[in-house]
Amino acid sequence: MRRKGIVLKLGLLIMVLFLSILIPFAFLIDRIFLNVYSIYLNDNVKSLAQSLEVEWIEKNQSPEEIYHHLNLFFEHEVIFLNQNGHITHGNIMEFNEGNHLPDEWIAQLQNGETVEGERYNSDTEENFYYFIEPIFNDEAFEGGVIIFSSIDELHNKMHNVRDWMFRAIAATVLIAIGYTFFIVWYLSRPLVKxxxxxxxxAKGNLTTRVEVNSQDELGSLGSAINDLSVELNNYRKTRSEFLANISHELRTPTSYLIGYANLIKQGKYETPEELGRYASVIEGEASRLAKLIQELFALSKMEEGEYTLQIQEVDMEDFIQSLHAKMKLKAAEKGLAANVQLNGNDHAFFTDGMKLEQILLNLLENAINYTEQGWVNLQVEMKEEHIEFIVEDTGAGIPKSDQSLIFDRFYRVDKSRSRATGGTGLGLAIASELAKQISGAIQMESEENKGTRFIVTLPYSIENQDM
Known part of the structure; x- marks a missing residue:
C-alpha cells in the first residue's frame, strides 16, 4: 500500500471520524455510570441517616443504644454527636469520641443544613463518603449523625466498567479498522484501475480501456475515460493523416511553383501561349496554397476562441440569390443542376451574414465536389421559431462508418480525392464551428450511393457578442 495512497487516506479519515464519535460516547457512558451509582449511594446514605433520626427522636432511643445496636450488623461507620458538636459515640480517622466538629459544620447543622463530602483513610487506604444529618427535637438542635460509607467498591466497579469499556473500544476499533480498510479498498479499486x-x-497507449461494472458516478467516470481514449486515438490518427496530407498539399504546389518559375526564369518556353499556360499553373497552385493557409489560420483562430460576430439584419431573398449565383457557376463546370427554394413567411432575420455565407458555401462546395451527376439544391425553410437551410445532393453519399466523424477536424471520407477536389478535410469542421458561433447547429443525413443532406438550424436572432 502506498504511503500516500487513497486507501490509506480514506481509511484514516474514516477512522478519525469513527473515533471522534466513539471516544466522546464512551466518556459519556462512563459519566452516566458514575453519576447513577453516586446518586444511588447518596440516596441510600441519606435514607439511613433519616431512619436513625426516627430511632433517636420518635422512638426515644438514646444514641448509645442505637450505636451498640448498629455495631452488631451495620456495614457503615456511624458517629453520633451532641448539640455542642462533640462526638459522643464512634471513632474513625480524625473523628474520635470527645473531639469537636469544625465550627463551620456545626453552624450549618444548626441551620438545618446537611453536610457531605469525601475523606481518605490513610490507615486502611480507603476512600469514604460521609454524610451528616442534623437532629432536631421540637425545633431544638439535639445533635447529629455522621455516616461514613466506603466508596472503594464504587471505584472498583467503575474501574471494572472502564476496563471492559476500553476492551470493547479496542475490539471495536480493530474490527472497524479491518472493515474500513476493506470497504475503502473495495470502493477505491475502480479509481486505482x-x-x-x-x-x-498518457504514455501514448490509446487502446487502453477501463472496465465499467456499474452505472454510478464511478461507472460514468470510467466511461468518460474510455471515451477520452477513443477521442485521443481518433485525434492522433486524423492528426497524422492531416500532417501527411498537409505535407503533400504543401509540397505539391510548392514543387509546381518552383518548377514552372524556373522554366520561366530560364526562358524554356517557345511561344507566349506556352508562357501563359505556365503562368496559369503558377496562379492555380498559388491559389490552392493560399486557400489551405487561409483555412488553417481560420481553424486556429476558432480553436483559440478568437472571433467577432457582426450581427446585422439579413435580407433573405438577396442572400439566397447571391448564394445561387455562386453555386451555379461551380455546378455548371461539372454539368450539375443548381436549384434554390425559399419557403415560409418573411421574418426579420438577424445574424452574422458573412459567417452564415461561409457555412453554406462550404457545404455547397463540398456537395458539388462529391456529386458527379444530378443536382445540388439549397432549400430554406422559415419556420415559426427557427430557420432551416437544407443543402442536398445526389452524390456518392457517406458510409455509416464515417458519418460520426465527418465534422472532425482533418477528416475526409475519400482520402484519394483530396487533390482532385482541392479538399483539406477542414471545410466541414470549419462549418460546424462557425454554426456554433452564431448559435446554430448542423445535422447530416446520408445514404451511400444516393446522396447527402445537411440541415443548418439557426434562430431568427442572436445576441451580439465579442469573443
Whole structure:
C-alpha cells in the first residue's frame, strides 16, 4: 500500500471520524455510570441517616443504644454527636469520641443544613463518603449523625466498567479498522484501475480501456475515460493523416511553383501561349496554397476562441440569390443542376451574414465536389421559431462508418480525392464551428450511393457578442 495512497487516506479519515464519535460516547457512558451509582449511594446514605433520626427522636432511643445496636450488623461507620458538636459515640480517622466538629459544620447543622463530602483513610487506604444529618427535637438542635460509607467498591466497579469499556473500544476499533480498510479498498479499486489506465493513455497507449461494472458516478467516470481514449486515438490518427496530407498539399504546389518559375526564369518556353499556360499553373497552385493557409489560420483562430460576430439584419431573398449565383457557376463546370427554394413567411432575420455565407458555401462546395451527376439544391425553410437551410445532393453519399466523424477536424471520407477536389478535410469542421458561433447547429443525413443532406438550424436572432 502506498504511503500516500487513497486507501490509506480514506481509511484514516474514516477512522478519525469513527473515533471522534466513539471516544466522546464512551466518556459519556462512563459519566452516566458514575453519576447513577453516586446518586444511588447518596440516596441510600441519606435514607439511613433519616431512619436513625426516627430511632433517636420518635422512638426515644438514646444514641448509645442505637450505636451498640448498629455495631452488631451495620456495614457503615456511624458517629453520633451532641448539640455542642462533640462526638459522643464512634471513632474513625480524625473523628474520635470527645473531639469537636469544625465550627463551620456545626453552624450549618444548626441551620438545618446537611453536610457531605469525601475523606481518605490513610490507615486502611480507603476512600469514604460521609454524610451528616442534623437532629432536631421540637425545633431544638439535639445533635447529629455522621455516616461514613466506603466508596472503594464504587471505584472498583467503575474501574471494572472502564476496563471492559476500553476492551470493547479496542475490539471495536480493530474490527472497524479491518472493515474500513476493506470497504475503502473495495470502493477505491475502480479509481486505482482508472489511474493506471490514464497513465497508460498518457504514455501514448490509446487502446487502453477501463472496465465499467456499474452505472454510478464511478461507472460514468470510467466511461468518460474510455471515451477520452477513443477521442485521443481518433485525434492522433486524423492528426497524422492531416500532417501527411498537409505535407503533400504543401509540397505539391510548392514543387509546381518552383518548377514552372524556373522554366520561366530560364526562358524554356517557345511561344507566349506556352508562357501563359505556365503562368496559369503558377496562379492555380498559388491559389490552392493560399486557400489551405487561409483555412488553417481560420481553424486556429476558432480553436483559440478568437472571433467577432457582426450581427446585422439579413435580407433573405438577396442572400439566397447571391448564394445561387455562386453555386451555379461551380455546378455548371461539372454539368450539375443548381436549384434554390425559399419557403415560409418573411421574418426579420438577424445574424452574422458573412459567417452564415461561409457555412453554406462550404457545404455547397463540398456537395458539388462529391456529386458527379444530378443536382445540388439549397432549400430554406422559415419556420415559426427557427430557420432551416437544407443543402442536398445526389452524390456518392457517406458510409455509416464515417458519418460520426465527418465534422472532425482533418477528416475526409475519400482520402484519394483530396487533390482532385482541392479538399483539406477542414471545410466541414470549419462549418460546424462557425454554426456554433452564431448559435446554430448542423445535422447530416446520408445514404451511400444516393446522396447527402445537411440541415443548418439557426434562430431568427442572436445576441451580439465579442469573443
Amino acid at each position: 482508472m489511474e493506471k489506465a490514464t497513465r497508460e493513455i
